[in-house]
Amino acid sequence: MSEIKNNEYLERICEANQTITSPFEASDEDIYFACHDGFIYKYKEGNLKQLFEVGGQPTGLLIDPRSNICYADTAHQSILAKSLDDKTTEFTQIVSDFEGQQLEGPSNLVLDSSGKYLYFTDSGPFGETNLENPVGSVFLIDLEDASVSPLAFRCLAYPADLAFDKDQKILYVAETFVNRILKFYLDESISTFTVFHQFAG
Numbered sequence: 001m002s003e004i005k006n007n008e009y010l011e012r013i014c015e016a017n018q019t020i021t022s023p024f025e026a027s028d029e030d031i032y033f034a035c036h037d038g039f040i041y042k043y044k045e046g047n048l049k050q051l052f053e054v055g056g057q058p059t060g061l062l063i064d065p066r067s068n069i070c071y072a073d074t075a076h077q078s079i080l081a082k083s084l085d086d087k088t089t090e091f092t093q094i095v096s097d098f099e100g101q102q103l104e105g106p107s108n109l110v111l112d113s114s115g116k117y118l119y120f121t122d123s124g125p126f127g128e129t130n131l132e133n134p135v136g137s138v139f140l141i142d143l144e145d146a147s148v149s150p151l152a153f154r155c156l157a158y159p160a161d162l163a164f165d166k167d168q169k170i171l172y173v174a175e176t177f178v179n180r181i182l183k184f185y186l187d188e189s190i191s192t193f194t195v196f197h198q199f200a201g
Helices: none
Strands: 020-025 031-035 039-044 047-053 058-063 068-073 078-083 092-095 106-111 117-122 136-142 147-156 159-164 170-175 180-185 192-198
Touching: 031 058, 068 106, 068 117, 078 106, 092 136, 117 159, 136 159, 136 170, 147 170, 147 180
Parallel strands: 020 058, 058 106, 106 159
Antiparallel strands: 020 031, 031 039, 039 047, 058 068, 068 078, 078 092, 106 117, 117 136, 136 147, 159 170, 170 180, 180 192
């Protein structure tokens, strides 16, 4: 492993030939990430391994409590899942539309601590949802009954990354083309959101 020059706090642990997205450390300390070349990788103890070829453009991923790897695929316009123990090339489609309307292309996703509720942003390829065409959305999937609910529907200018607060009662979403962070209140019967922070520019 090589150190990154001029910064004592950073260390390069692995590299890929394509854009890397959504790296995270699993409970077993393995590191997973996706690449825009259509592969999902695992890094462990100095070894980098291609886990799956998904054939699309994975932009966000996580592992649920049942050891399924779930990922957002912008090219396939879907959220998909696969067991880490499954050696086939098959993936299960969790969602690809809302009320018959095709998703723009999911960007990223987070799972709550119960493993029941999956939240994701739907923004399409970079630039397709923008200031002139703010049709990005934020959705909630109840994984127990497969129901899909919009928290913000076709009204955002490229919603991208998202994260919970420590109590998982608030969801923060980056709305890229408006240069702001949105704050969604999750413990109310009707989902509402406000602007948490507006950046300059």
